[in-house]
Amino acid sequence: MKALIMTFALAASLLAQEVIELKQPNSSKVIIKLQFRNGSVADPAGKEGLTAATVGLLTQGGTKEMTYSQIQETLYPWAAGYYGSVDKEVTTLTFMVHRDFLEQFYPIMTGLLLTPAFAENDFQRVMKNQQNYVDQVIRASSDEEYSKKALEDLLFRGTNYQHMVQGKSASVKSITLDDIKAHYAAVFTRTNLLVGIAGNYSPAFLTKLKADLATLPAARYAPPKPGAARMPDGVEVEIVAKDGAFGSAIFTGTPLAVTRSAKEFAALMVANSYLGEHRKSYGQLYQKIREIRSMNYGDYSYIEWYSNGGGNMLPPSGVPRASNYFALWIRPVQIAEQLRKQYEELSSVPIGHAHFALRMAVREVDDIVRNGLTKEEFEATRAFLRSYMKLYVQTPNEQLGYLMDSRFYGRKDFIREADALLAKLTVKDVNAAVKKYWRTDRMFVTIVTSTSEADALAKSLRENAPSPMAYSNAVKAGLPKAVLEEDDAVAVYPLNVKKVTVVPSAETFK
Amino acid sequence: MKQLIRFLVLCLVTGASAVTAADKILPYPIHQKQLANGLNVVTVQFDSPGLAAFYIVVRVGSRNEVEQGVTGFAHFFEHMMFRGTERYPRDKYNEVLKSIGAGANANTSLDRTIYHMTGDATKLETMFDLEADRFQNLRYSEHDFKTEAGAVKGEYTKNFASPYQQSYENLMNTAFDVHTYKHTTMGFFKDIVDMPNQYTYSLEFFDRYYRPEYTTVVVVGDVTPQRVNALAEKYFGPWKHGTYVSVVPPEPKQDSARSTHLSDGSIPPYLSLNYKGPAFSDNDIDMPALDVLTTILFSPTSELYKKLVIREQKVRQLSGGASDTRDPNLISVSASLVKKEDLQYVKDEIVKAVEAFKTAGADEAMLAKTKSRLKYSFAMGIDNPSTIANSLCAYITLTGDPESLNRLYAMYDTVTNDDLKRIAAKYFVPSGLTIATISADAKGGVQ
Numbered sequence: 034m035k036a037l038i039m040t041f042a043l044a045a046s047l048l049a050q051e052v053i054e055l056k057q058p059n060s061s062k063v064i065i066k067l068q069f070r071n072g073s074v075a076d077p078a079g080k081e082g083l084t085a086a087t088v089g090l091l092t093q094g095g096t097k098e099m100t101y102s103q104i105q106e107t108l109y110p111w112a113a114g115y116y117g118s119v120d121k122e123v124t125t126l127t128f129m130v131h132r133d134f135l136e137q138f139y140p141i142m143t144g145l146l147l148t149p150a151f152a153e154n155d156f157q158r159v160m161k162n163q164q165n166y167v168d169q170v171i172r173a174s175s176d177e178e179y180s181k182k183a184l185e186d187l188l189f190r191g192t193n194y195q196h197m198v199q200g201k202s203a204s205v206k207s208i209t210l211d212d213i214k215a216h217y218a219a220v221f222t223r224t225n226l227l228v229g230i231a232g233n234y235s236p237a238f239l240t241k242l243k244a245d246l247a248t249l250p251a252a253r254y255a256p257p258k259p260g261a262a263r264m265p266d267g268v269e270v271e272i273v274a275k276d277g278a279f280g281s282a283i284f285t286g287t288p289l290a291v292t293r294s295a296k297e298f299a300a301l302m303v304a305n306s307y308l309g310e311h312r313k314s315y316g317q318l319y320q321k322i323r324e325i326r327s328m329n330y331g332d333y334s335y336i337e338w339y340s341n342g343g344g345n346m347l348p349p350s351g352v353p354r355a356s357n358y359f360a361l362w363i364r365p366v367q368i369a370e371q372l373r374k375q376y377e378e379l380s381s382v383p384i385g386h387a388h389f390a391l392r393m394a395v396r397e398v399d400d401i402v403r404n405g406l407t408k409e410e411f412e413a414t415r416a417f418l419r420s421y422m423k424l425y426v427q428t429p430n431e432q433l434g435y436l437m438d439s440r441f442y443g444r445k446d447f448i449r450e451a452d453a454l455l456a457k458l459t460v461k462d463v464n465a466a467v468k469k470y471w472r473t474d475r476m477f478v479t480i481v482t483s484t485s486e487a488d489a490l491a492k493s494l495r496e497n498a499p500s501p502m503a504y505s506n507a508v509k510a511g512l513p514k515a516v517l518e519e520d521d522a523v524a525v526y527p528l529n530v531k532k533v534t535v536v537p538s539a540e541t542f543k
Numbered sequence: 544m545k546q547l548i549r550f551l552v553l554c555l556v557t558g559a560s561a562v563t564a565a566d567k568i569l570p571y572p573i574h575q576k577q578l579a580n581g582l583n584v585v586t587v588q589f590d591s592p593g594l595a596a597f598y599i600v601v602r603v604g605s606r607n608e609v610e611q612g613v614t615g616f617a618h619f620f621e622h623m624m625f626r627g628t629e630r631y632p633r634d635k636y637n638e639v640l641k642s643i644g645a646g647a648n649a650n651t652s653l654d655r656t657i658y659h660m661t662g663d664a665t666k667l668e669t670m671f672d673l674e675a676d677r678f679q680n681l682r683y684s685e686h687d688f689k690t691e692a693g694a695v696k697g698e699y700t701k702n703f704a705s706p707y708q709q710s711y712e713n714l715m716n717t718a719f720d721v722h723t724y725k726h727t728t729m730g731f732f733k734d735i736v737d738m739p740n741q742y743t744y745s746l747e748f749f750d751r752y753y754r755p756e757y758t759t760v761v762v763v764g765d766v767t768p769q770r771v772n773a774l775a776e777k778y779f780g781p782w783k784h785g786t787y788v789s790v791v792p793p794e795p796k797q798d799s800a801r802s803t804h805l806s807d808g809s810i811p812p813y814l815s816l817n818y819k820g821p822a823f824s825d826n827d828i829d830m831p832a833l834d835v836l837t838t839i840l841f842s843p844t845s846e847l848y849k850k851l852v853i854r855e856q857k858v859r860q861l862s863g864g865a866s867d868t869r870d871p872n873l874i875s876v877s878a879s880l881v882k883k884e885d886l887q888y889v890k891d892e893i894v895k896a897v898e899a900f901k902t903a904g905a906d907e908a909m910l911a912k913t914k915s916r917l918k919y920s921f922a923m924g925i926d927n928p929s930t931i932a933n934s935l936c937a938y939i940t941l942t943g944d945p946e947s948l949n950r951l952y953a954m955y956d957t958v959t960n961d962d963l964k965r966i967a968a969k970y971f972v973p974s975g976l977t978i979a980t981i982s983a984d985a986k987g988g989v990q
Contacts (some may be wrong), residue, residue, distance in 0.1 A: 059590065062923055095920055102853055105843045110912035112919035131919050158856050163879060165859065171810035176704040280700035312648065314625065315641045324633075327693025330701050343701075346646060365700045375736050413641060420644020420663055427594070427661070427927040507739040508693065511686025 052243060054437045055231035057429060063135050064430055065128045065242070066229040068351075068437050071220040072122040073200075074193040075256050080208055082200015083243050084220065086163055087213045088117035088124055094155035096144035101155055104141055115145065119198045120258075120340070120352040123257055123441065124221075127430070132233045139238075143245050149217070156210045164206065166199045172275070172538050176282035176365060176481040179273065183479040183541055184284045184360070187271050192260020194351050194356050207216050223249040225256070227440055231433040259356045262288035263477075267531030270478040270494055274487035275538040280329075280365030281387035281486060285394075286358040287476035289336060290296040293353075293442040299454035300466035301336045307406055307414045308397065309334030309361070312346050315417070317397045318361070325516055327508065328366050328386050328408065328419050332394060335360040350434025353441035359471055361398070366390045366485040376505045384489045387480055388500035392526040395473045402471050405464030412460075419455050422448055487535045497535045499525045561733060568921055568952035573935070573945050574768035575595050576775070582755035583937060584775040584947050586768040589928050595664035595764035596928035597645075599674055600936040602759075602943070603752040604654045605728040606869060607789050610744075612737065615695065615730015618651040619738055620748055624658065626683040626774040628676050633687075636673065643669055646929075652728050654869045655940040661929045668774055674843035675778035678753055679768040685742045692738035695745050699729050699780040706807045710815075710981050713874075717803040718817055718977040722789075722794035724872055745923040754785030759939045766929035791870060794819075808983025816893055820874040823867045825938075825947040833865040833874060833963040833970070838913050839905050839938075839963075840896060841876060847896040851878070857885045871942060873977070874970055883982040890978070890989050901967045904960040914955050921952065 055214040076083045092115060108114065113130035126146065128140040171179055182197050189195040199205070223246060230239060264287075291297050309316035311333045314324060317458045318332035336359055339345070368385035406414070426432040426448055439447040482490060493500055501524040504512070574586040604617045627633035640647055645662025660670050702708045712727050719725035729735070760779065762771045784793075797819050821829045840847060841863030851858040863876035878889050925931050938947035980987035 059924070061924070102844070102849050109842070109844045110915035110919070112916050112923055130925065131923055154853075154856075156687065156854070161856065162859055169810055173807075174705050174707075175701075185855070279703040280697075282701075282704075313641075315637050323694055323697070325690070327690045327697070329697035330694060331697075346648065364697060365704070366697070367700065371700075417641045417644045421646065423594070424646045424661060427591075427929065429926055505739070507689045508686075511684070511689060 045300050052239065053227070053229040053230070053433065053440070054239070055429060055433050055436065057198055057232050060132070060232040060429065061255055062129060062131050063230070063232040063234045064433060065142065066254035066433055066437060067126045067246075068227045068229065069124045069221055070122065070225040070227070070361050071124055071254070071256050072120050073196065073198040074121055074259050075220045076193070076196070076200070079204060081196040081204035082163060082167070082198070083208055083212055084124060084215050085119045085198050086160060086205070086208050087198065087216050087221070088119050088126070088536050089159040089163060090151060090156060090213055091145060091149050091217070092117040093124070093159050095150040095152055096141070097148040097150055098144050100150070100152075102219040104145075107141060108138070111138065115142065121194055121198070121356070122256060123351065123353060125351045125434070125437075127503045129430070135234065135238065147245065147248060151210060151214055151217075153210060156213065160205070160208065163199055167197065167202050167205055167542055171197065171199075171542070175221060175343055176275070176278055176280070178341075179361075180282040180284040180479045180481040181342070181362075183271065183273055183481065184286050184477060185517055186542060187269070187479060188262050188286045188358060188477045189260050189356070190263060194262075197542060203543065218250055219252070220254050220256070221249065221324070222252055222254045223247055224251065226252045227437055229433045229437045231429045261356050262286065262358045264288050265475050265477055265531070267474065267529040268476055268478060269531060270480065270491075270533045272487045272491050272533065272535045273479060273481045273538055273541055275481060276484050276534055278481060278486075279371065280367070281368055281385055281480050281482040281490070282365045283361075283363035283387060283391060283478065283480050285361040285391075285478045287472060289357045289359040289470055292337065292355060292357050292468055293444065293447055293451075296454060297466045297470070298336070299451055299458055300463045301470060302418060302451065303411060303455070303458065303463045304406065304467045304471070305334050305336045305440045306418055307410055308401055311335070311339060311342065311348070317401070318394055321397060322363065322390055322393055326502065328390055329364045331364050332390075333362045334398075335362065350431055350438050353438040356501070361394050363390050363394055368483050369489065370483060370485045371439065372503055378506050379503050383495050384500065385486055386503065387482065387486070387490055388493050389502050389523060392479065392500065392528060393523045395528060396523055396526045398471060398473050402467055402473075405467065406460055408460050411463055415455055417460060419452055422451060491533045491535050494528070494530050497527060497530060561864065565758045566917060566953050567949040569931070569934075569949055571931075575945070576768070578755065578776060578780060580755040580780070580782050582775065582779050582782065583759040583939075583943070583958065584772055585759060585761045585939070586771040587763045587931060587935065589764050589931060591764045591767055591928050592806045593664055594661065594668055594928055595762060595766050596661040596932040597659065597667065597670045597674070598761040598763075598932040598936055599658045599678070599765070600759050600761065600939050601656045601752060602654065602757050602940060603656055603789075604652050604721050605726060606653050606791055607752065608723050608726070608730070609789075609791060612734055613741060613744055614726040614734045615728070615738070616741070616744070616748060618728050618730065619692065620745065621649045621651045621656050621658075622679055622694060623683055623688065623745060624681060626681070626687045626691065628680040628682050630676055630680065631673060636677070639669065639673055643805065645670070653724060653872075655936070657936055659929070659932070667762070667766060667770070671774045671778040671829060677784070678758070678779070679782050681753070682846055688742045688745060689739035692735070695738060696735050699732060699735055702729060706805060706810050706981055707813070709807075710803075710805045710813065710979050713803040713805060714815065714817060714977060714979040716799050717817070718873060719794055721792045722870060723791055724794070724868070724870065735775065751787035753787075754787070755779065755782045756784055759943070761932050761935050761939070761945070763932040763935070775872075794871065797975050799974050802853040802987055802989065803977070803979050804982045804987030806983065807981050810855070810981065812880040812886055813877070814843060814880065814886050814889055814989065815875055815877040815979045816890065817873040817875045817977045817979065818971050820865045820872060820970050822869060822871045823941040823953065825942055825950040828954060828958065828962050829866065829966050829969070830867070831951060832958045832966045833912050834917065834969060835910070835955065835958050836900070836963050837863045837865060837874065838916065839909055839959050840900060847892065851889060857881055858889060867937070867941050868943060883984060886980060886987070886989050897967060897971045901964055901971070907960065910958070910960060910963070914958070914987060917955050918952060
């Protein structure tokens with residue numbers, strides 16, 4: 034392992050000299066991305082959220098030369114912009130400007146990075162919002178996003194991957210301006226930086242950029258080893274009980290020892306696309322849960338972290354991770370309280386659809402693990418992916434982002450290389466990879482649901498009790514016999530549940 | 544800048560038509576062809592090798608839901624469009640769609656429904672074939688119809704988790720009495736629960752609106768207008784013109800301030816001030832002037848923002864803008880606060896800033912900078928076929944003509960300080976205001 038850490042450190046120092054270039058002489062703009070190998074795993078214990086706070090202050094604060102408001106005023110007529118994003122293992126700062134203003138924009142950009150003001154009033158403002166995010170926003174805005182963050186908290190418990198990028202309620206309170214200054218000096222260095230530039234710029238501009246970035250601290254920084262996902266004894270469920278929740282939002286995760294670095298990733302891409310391609314109607318999960326039974330808005334599966342799945346249609350760059358997990362996303366399904374209110378024939382249902390939906394999703398995964406894809410299914414899915422992946426990099430911003438993420442995985446151009454891997458793949462490879470890496474007997478599950486639903490759902494899961502699907506009469510009357518028969522099998526499909534806990538919403542992310 | 548100067552010189556040499564082209568915010572020609580049945584076909588060639596965005600905009604949205612009990616139907620119908628035809632039943636449709644390898648989806652809003660695919664430009668004919676078939680020959684069973692209603696309820700359930708969404712629903716219901724903007728695109732929940740019983744109405748809905756005169760096909764990317772027009776003629780040519788004319792009841796003038804409050808302490812206190820505004824127009828100066836005005840008054844460079852967000856830090860976020868819609872809608876100013884005790888103060892500060900603007904207007908330099916900002920914002924965004932197609936669809940929705948995009952941006956240049964003062968006085972009036980608040984308190988209490 035030592036050798037691996039040394040390799041990482043060496044790679045990081047070499048990256049300082051490397052620039053990923055995407056020259057587009059016909060473009061009207063220039064995009065610069067600075068990717069630091071730090072991320073939330075670089076947060077010291079007790080100061081979780083510090084990297085996010087540092088980036089918040091860099092991007093929403095002033096410089097030694099200009100206040101935040103002065104910067105905004107200067108950029109205003111150019112519509113130039115910049116933002117920072119922090120994930121578990123990297124931070125990416127992105128700057129975008131029309132080529133007409135590149136020269137004027139440049140000193141502001143370097144000022145933000147090299148001579149930040151770290152002003153007290155900016156600090157107060159940024160921290161108020163970060164505190165509010167961990168205290169309120171994550172719990173109250175989207176039950177789906179909440180269930181995902183709660184799952185990571187459970188899956189990576191006890192490791193540096195556990196906490197949200199924004200931190201925890203108590204840790205954010207403890208972050209001081211001095212913490213930020215020290216963290217900035219320590220983890221934003223030229224030794225852990227990868228530079229990317231796209232668009233219409235001159236060689237002289239790039240030379241100057243490289244020279245200026247070389248003035249970042251030279252102290253070597255390598256982030257700590259990323260925490261690995263825990264493997265539970267069986268299916269371990271955490272139900273987050275929230276007053277007034279309208280449905281049950283479900284997310285599952287089980288450790289996955291493969292990332293984009295590995296050849297086998299391409300095989301899992303095909304299997305995953307077949308099972309549950311994000312926001313596509315072709316996946317088995319979508320077909321079974323939404324299309325045939327209309328239980329919710331959509332159901333998908335993942336072999337790597339997908340940032341802001343509720344908003345993004347295509348997987349965004351900037352979230353490369355070494356610790357990986359296989360996940361199922363079941364969008365909010367109905368709770369008993371709502372079903373009872375809506376349909377007279379369901380006035381006495383004991384629980385809503387969550388238990389049934391989870392069983393159905395697990396059964397679909399098991400089916401693929403057991404039986405694999407047919408040659409036809411494999412061919413159709415592979416052909417789809419080989420075309421669809423090109424859409425990930427439709428914009429210069431994403432094209433550059435994907436190239437930079439490729440480096441994280443020891444690749445040059447993931448999109449191109451994955452296509453080559455897909456071209457060589459066989460159905461045998463796919464089915465073997467699924468058998469090797471996917472499992473449902475040991476997984477974590479989080480369900481954000483109504484307080485009114487939590488205990489009955491917990492009991493049903495704990496007892497592996499039958500959970501017959503509760504249809505309204507209007508829908509049930511027209512369902513084909515085969516669907517109803519499948520429902521009967523799903524209702525008693527065994528889940529290897531070993532532990533179920535109910536956690537009040539206020540108790541999460543402490 | 545050099546290139547811009549060179550371009551301007553060229554324009555002077557080549558004469559008036561080139562000057563007109565230089566005024567256009569979209570630097571690519573918009574080719575339009577109307578088929579005999581009324582379908583408009585729009586093509587924009589864009590340098591995206593091998594890639595094309597294929598969009599279809601139908602000018603039907605929740606605005607058209609005039610009958611009682613069927614709110615949310617335009618959106619529901621968008622779901623039904625994926626339920627298949629005789630030639631391409633649902634499974635076959637999915638199979639062919641998957642074989643194209645495109646990013647495909649649909650969405651509905653107040654004034655329109657958009658169906659889109661972005662993918663391999665060499666598959667354009669298959670895209671036309673698939674889409675023209677379902678637009679003309681959609682066929683679904685009553686059971687499929689009832690089943691799909693559950694997915695819509697699932698979508699509502701997902702959205703309802705956000706208190707902001709709940710507040711928005713209340714706001715529209717309060718601000719409008721008669722016009723169909725009273726309900727959101729999702730519709731009232733009671734109507735969503737009742738959707739399975741509306742099969743017959745759904746057939747009527749398709750017959751009314753899924754017609755060429757309501758529809759525009761937009762293709763952007765590695766294509767030629769000749770090819771697009773030929774494919775449109777081949778696949779959409781036989782589509783029959785309809786007869787239905789949608790009549791939406793106009794909203795009477797609002798005569799006194801209104802308010803709605805959501806008691807919810809789970810998110811930061813929230814305030815939105817919503818004034819009745821105009822409909823979109825690309826020949827009346829009011830809407831372009833409102834875009835300029837709200838950018839000046841509520842962006843991070845505004846005095847109000849600097850005071851409330853930066854210096855006093857009583858507000859977390861502040862934003863404002865007018866809705867571009869076919870009929871008069873709201874001009875909204877929203878603030879997320881730190882403390883609920885400041886709700887009245889923040890409201891008073893916003894109103895104070897607006898009132899001061901009515902007489903003082905904008906600084907001339909700021910007016911020029913704002914016009915520049917609006918133009919560069921657009922120019923920075925159009926770097927892929929989907930974004931361009933989306934922008935064109937937005938203006939096709941509003942006027943039926945994609946050139947409205949170019950006309951609007953040309954009008955920004957003509958906005959004067961007198962326009963700004965006039966429209967501030969015209970639209971920011973207390974009797975046209977609806978206040979929406981969220982806080983832990985039982986009542987909003989903002990006057």
